[in-house]
Amino acid sequence: LAPVLPFFLQALMHGATPETREQAATGLGILVSATSEAALKPMVVQMSGPLIRIIGDRFPWQVKAAILKTLTLLLARGGVMMKPFLPQLQTTFVKSLSESSAVLRKGAIRALELFVKMTTRVDPLINELLSGIKTAETVIKISFIGALEIVLGRAGKLATAPVKESTAALLTELMGDGEDDVRCAAAAAFGAQSGNVDDEGLPDVMQGLLEHSAEWSKRHGQTLALAALIKHASNAERWVVQRRRTTRSSNRIP
DSSP: TTTTHHHHHHHHOSSSEEEEEHHHHHHHHHHHSSSSSSHHHGGGHHHHHHHHHTTTSOOHHHHHHHHHHHHHHHHHGGGGGGGGGGGHHHHHHHHHSSOOHHHHHHHHHHHHHHHHHHHHHHHHHHHHHHHHHHSSSSHHHHHHHHHHHHHHHHHGGSSSSHHHHHHHEEEETTOOOOOOHHHHHHHHHHHHHHHHHHHTTHHHHHHHSSOSSSSSSHHHHHHEEEEEEEETTHHHHHHHHHHHHHHHHHHHOO
Protein backbone atom coordinates (compact mmCIF):
# COMPACT_ATOMS: atom_id res chain seq x y z
CA LEU A 1 0.00 0.00 0.00
CA ALA A 2 2.74 2.47 0.92
CA PRO A 3 4.28 2.90 -2.59
CA VAL A 4 0.99 3.77 -4.33
CA LEU A 5 -0.95 5.57 -1.60
CA PRO A 6 0.78 8.98 -2.05
CA PHE A 7 -0.14 8.95 -5.74
CA PHE A 8 -3.86 8.62 -4.99
CA LEU A 9 -3.78 11.13 -2.12
CA GLN A 10 -2.05 13.69 -4.32
CA ALA A 11 -4.73 13.26 -7.00
CA LEU A 12 -7.50 13.48 -4.39
CA MET A 13 -6.27 16.67 -2.78
CA HIS A 14 -4.81 18.50 -5.79
CA GLY A 15 -6.44 16.96 -8.86
CA ALA A 16 -6.96 19.47 -11.66
CA THR A 17 -10.54 18.32 -12.38
CA PRO A 18 -13.42 16.91 -10.32
CA GLU A 19 -13.19 13.72 -12.38
CA THR A 20 -9.58 13.24 -11.28
CA ARG A 21 -10.55 13.62 -7.63
CA GLU A 22 -13.48 11.23 -8.08
CA GLN A 23 -11.24 8.57 -9.63
CA ALA A 24 -8.68 9.07 -6.89
CA ALA A 25 -11.33 8.52 -4.19
CA THR A 26 -12.54 5.41 -6.01
CA GLY A 27 -8.96 4.17 -6.30
CA LEU A 28 -8.45 4.62 -2.57
CA GLY A 29 -11.54 2.49 -1.99
CA ILE A 30 -10.06 -0.25 -4.16
CA LEU A 31 -6.83 -0.07 -2.16
CA VAL A 32 -8.78 -0.40 1.10
CA SER A 33 -10.67 -3.44 -0.19
CA ALA A 34 -7.50 -5.12 -1.43
CA THR A 35 -5.36 -4.52 1.67
CA SER A 36 -5.17 -6.67 4.77
CA GLU A 37 -6.12 -5.12 8.11
CA ALA A 38 -2.54 -5.38 9.33
CA ALA A 39 -1.21 -3.48 6.32
CA LEU A 40 -4.08 -0.99 6.44
CA LYS A 41 -3.59 -0.04 10.09
CA PRO A 42 -0.53 2.27 9.66
CA MET A 43 -2.26 4.11 6.80
CA VAL A 44 -5.71 4.76 8.29
CA VAL A 45 -4.89 8.22 9.62
CA GLN A 46 -3.06 9.20 6.45
CA MET A 47 -6.09 8.22 4.34
CA SER A 48 -8.99 9.35 6.52
CA GLY A 49 -7.93 12.95 7.09
CA PRO A 50 -7.82 13.99 3.40
CA LEU A 51 -11.04 12.13 2.59
CA ILE A 52 -12.95 13.92 5.37
CA ARG A 53 -11.43 17.27 4.41
CA ILE A 54 -12.26 17.02 0.69
CA ILE A 55 -15.84 15.79 1.16
CA GLY A 56 -16.51 18.95 3.16
CA ASP A 57 -15.52 21.20 0.24
CA ARG A 58 -17.73 22.31 -2.63
CA PHE A 59 -17.27 19.56 -5.18
CA PRO A 60 -19.82 17.82 -7.44
CA TRP A 61 -21.88 15.07 -5.86
CA GLN A 62 -19.98 12.41 -7.83
CA VAL A 63 -16.76 13.30 -6.00
CA LYS A 64 -18.49 13.28 -2.63
CA ALA A 65 -20.25 9.98 -3.37
CA ALA A 66 -16.93 8.30 -4.21
CA ILE A 67 -15.37 9.64 -1.00
CA LEU A 68 -18.38 8.56 1.06
CA LYS A 69 -18.14 5.04 -0.34
CA THR A 70 -14.43 4.86 0.52
CA LEU A 71 -15.03 6.19 4.04
CA THR A 72 -17.66 3.48 4.50
CA LEU A 73 -15.15 0.86 3.37
CA LEU A 74 -12.63 2.27 5.86
CA LEU A 75 -15.21 1.96 8.64
CA ALA A 76 -15.89 -1.63 7.67
CA ARG A 77 -12.23 -2.63 7.32
CA GLY A 78 -10.55 -0.25 9.75
CA GLY A 79 -12.73 -1.01 12.76
CA VAL A 80 -11.30 0.37 16.01
CA MET A 81 -8.62 2.21 14.05
CA MET A 82 -11.34 4.63 12.89
CA LYS A 83 -12.46 5.59 16.40
CA PRO A 84 -10.40 8.81 16.56
CA PHE A 85 -12.35 10.05 13.52
CA LEU A 86 -15.86 9.28 14.81
CA PRO A 87 -16.79 12.89 15.73
CA GLN A 88 -15.74 14.16 12.30
CA LEU A 89 -17.42 11.24 10.55
CA GLN A 90 -20.68 11.89 12.37
CA THR A 91 -20.67 15.47 11.13
CA THR A 92 -19.80 14.32 7.61
CA PHE A 93 -22.51 11.66 7.41
CA VAL A 94 -25.28 13.80 8.89
CA LYS A 95 -24.38 16.67 6.58
CA SER A 96 -24.54 14.30 3.61
CA LEU A 97 -28.17 13.55 4.49
CA SER A 98 -28.97 17.14 3.49
CA GLU A 99 -27.42 16.88 0.02
CA SER A 100 -29.64 17.28 -3.04
CA SER A 101 -28.25 14.05 -4.54
CA ALA A 102 -30.27 10.94 -3.62
CA VAL A 103 -27.14 8.84 -4.17
CA LEU A 104 -25.32 10.80 -1.48
CA ARG A 105 -28.21 10.60 0.96
CA LYS A 106 -28.52 6.83 0.55
CA GLY A 107 -24.76 6.49 0.93
CA ALA A 108 -24.90 8.46 4.17
CA ILE A 109 -27.58 6.15 5.58
CA ARG A 110 -25.44 3.09 4.75
CA ALA A 111 -22.43 4.74 6.37
CA LEU A 112 -24.40 5.54 9.54
CA GLU A 113 -25.43 1.90 9.79
CA LEU A 114 -21.75 1.01 10.26
CA PHE A 115 -20.95 4.13 12.25
CA VAL A 116 -23.57 3.55 14.94
CA LYS A 117 -22.12 0.12 15.72
CA MET A 118 -18.86 1.79 16.76
CA THR A 119 -20.10 4.71 18.85
CA THR A 120 -21.32 4.54 22.43
CA ARG A 121 -22.68 8.10 22.47
CA VAL A 122 -25.90 7.95 20.48
CA ASP A 123 -27.69 10.90 22.13
CA PRO A 124 -25.81 13.60 20.14
CA LEU A 125 -26.38 11.68 16.90
CA ILE A 126 -30.10 11.19 17.54
CA ASN A 127 -30.49 14.85 18.51
CA GLU A 128 -28.79 15.93 15.28
CA LEU A 129 -31.14 13.73 13.27
CA LEU A 130 -34.19 15.07 15.12
CA SER A 131 -33.09 18.64 14.39
CA GLY A 132 -32.67 17.77 10.72
CA ILE A 133 -36.13 16.21 10.57
CA LYS A 134 -37.73 19.32 12.06
CA THR A 135 -36.15 21.77 9.63
CA ALA A 136 -35.73 19.86 6.34
CA GLU A 137 -38.01 19.85 3.33
CA THR A 138 -39.95 16.67 2.54
CA VAL A 139 -37.40 14.78 0.42
CA ILE A 140 -34.52 15.52 2.79
CA LYS A 141 -36.73 14.86 5.82
CA ILE A 142 -37.40 11.31 4.62
CA SER A 143 -33.65 10.64 4.45
CA PHE A 144 -33.20 11.92 8.00
CA ILE A 145 -36.05 9.72 9.23
CA GLY A 146 -34.58 6.72 7.41
CA ALA A 147 -31.23 7.34 9.10
CA LEU A 148 -33.01 7.69 12.45
CA GLU A 149 -34.69 4.32 11.92
CA ILE A 150 -31.27 2.70 11.39
CA VAL A 151 -29.80 4.33 14.49
CA LEU A 152 -32.77 3.43 16.68
CA GLY A 153 -32.80 -0.14 15.44
CA ARG A 154 -29.06 -0.64 15.98
CA ALA A 155 -28.40 1.39 19.13
CA GLY A 156 -31.66 2.83 20.42
CA LYS A 157 -31.22 1.09 23.77
CA LEU A 158 -28.18 3.28 24.48
CA ALA A 159 -30.19 6.50 24.29
CA THR A 160 -31.17 8.28 27.50
CA ALA A 161 -34.81 8.55 28.61
CA PRO A 162 -35.24 12.25 27.61
CA VAL A 163 -33.93 11.56 24.10
CA LYS A 164 -36.21 8.53 23.74
CA GLU A 165 -39.19 10.66 24.81
CA SER A 166 -38.32 13.44 22.35
CA THR A 167 -37.91 10.90 19.58
CA ALA A 168 -41.22 9.18 20.30
CA ALA A 169 -43.06 12.51 20.47
CA LEU A 170 -41.75 13.73 17.11
CA LEU A 171 -42.34 10.42 15.33
CA THR A 172 -45.87 10.21 16.76
CA GLU A 173 -46.56 13.66 15.33
CA LEU A 174 -45.13 12.74 11.94
CA MET A 175 -47.23 9.57 11.76
CA GLY A 176 -50.17 11.87 11.01
CA ASP A 177 -48.31 13.89 8.36
CA GLY A 178 -50.13 14.69 5.15
CA GLU A 179 -47.28 13.33 3.02
CA ASP A 180 -47.52 9.56 2.50
CA ASP A 181 -43.74 9.03 2.37
CA VAL A 182 -43.13 10.98 5.57
CA ARG A 183 -45.90 9.10 7.35
CA CYS A 184 -44.55 5.71 6.25
CA ALA A 185 -40.96 6.57 7.18
CA ALA A 186 -42.00 7.89 10.60
CA ALA A 187 -44.03 4.76 11.33
CA ALA A 188 -41.07 2.53 10.42
CA ALA A 189 -38.77 4.55 12.68
CA PHE A 190 -41.34 4.43 15.51
CA GLY A 191 -41.40 0.64 15.20
CA ALA A 192 -37.61 0.50 15.43
CA GLN A 193 -37.71 2.76 18.50
CA SER A 194 -40.41 0.68 20.19
CA GLY A 195 -38.46 -2.48 19.54
CA ASN A 196 -36.20 -1.37 22.40
CA VAL A 197 -39.06 -1.04 24.90
CA ASP A 198 -39.12 -3.61 27.69
CA ASP A 199 -42.06 -5.94 28.44
CA GLU A 200 -43.49 -3.59 31.06
CA GLY A 201 -43.56 -0.54 28.81
CA LEU A 202 -44.75 -2.28 25.65
CA PRO A 203 -48.49 -2.43 26.50
CA ASP A 204 -48.61 1.35 26.93
CA VAL A 205 -46.94 1.88 23.57
CA MET A 206 -49.28 -0.58 21.86
CA GLN A 207 -52.34 0.94 23.54
CA GLY A 208 -51.32 4.39 22.36
CA LEU A 209 -51.20 3.16 18.78
CA LEU A 210 -54.65 1.59 19.14
CA GLU A 211 -56.32 4.83 20.23
CA HIS A 212 -58.88 5.99 17.68
CA SER A 213 -58.17 9.18 15.76
CA ALA A 214 -60.63 11.20 13.71
CA GLU A 215 -58.02 11.81 11.01
CA TRP A 216 -57.52 9.01 8.49
CA SER A 217 -53.84 9.91 8.02
CA LYS A 218 -53.22 9.45 11.74
CA ARG A 219 -55.01 6.09 11.74
CA HIS A 220 -52.95 5.03 8.73
CA GLY A 221 -49.73 6.01 10.48
CA GLN A 222 -50.76 4.13 13.61
CA THR A 223 -51.49 1.00 11.58
CA LEU A 224 -48.11 1.16 9.86
CA ALA A 225 -46.40 1.73 13.21
CA LEU A 226 -48.12 -1.33 14.70
CA ALA A 227 -46.89 -3.45 11.82
CA ALA A 228 -43.35 -2.10 12.24
CA LEU A 229 -43.50 -2.65 15.99
CA ILE A 230 -44.53 -6.29 15.61
CA LYS A 231 -41.60 -6.71 13.23
CA HIS A 232 -39.05 -5.22 15.64
CA ALA A 233 -40.37 -6.31 19.05
CA SER A 234 -40.39 -10.07 19.54
CA ASN A 235 -42.87 -9.81 22.42
CA ALA A 236 -45.31 -7.52 20.58
CA GLU A 237 -47.03 -10.27 18.61
CA ARG A 238 -47.69 -12.21 21.80
CA TRP A 239 -49.30 -9.14 23.36
CA VAL A 240 -51.56 -8.64 20.32
CA VAL A 241 -52.72 -12.28 20.46
CA GLN A 242 -53.46 -12.03 24.17
CA ARG A 243 -55.41 -8.79 23.69
CA ARG A 244 -57.46 -10.33 20.88
CA ARG A 245 -58.38 -13.29 23.08
CA THR A 246 -59.36 -10.95 25.90
CA THR A 247 -61.54 -8.89 23.56
CA ARG A 248 -63.28 -11.98 22.22
CA SER A 249 -63.97 -13.26 25.72
CA SER A 250 -65.47 -9.95 26.83
CA ASN A 251 -67.72 -9.82 23.76
CA ARG A 252 -69.25 -13.29 24.27
CA ILE A 253 -72.97 -13.40 24.95
CA PRO A 254 -73.65 -15.21 28.24
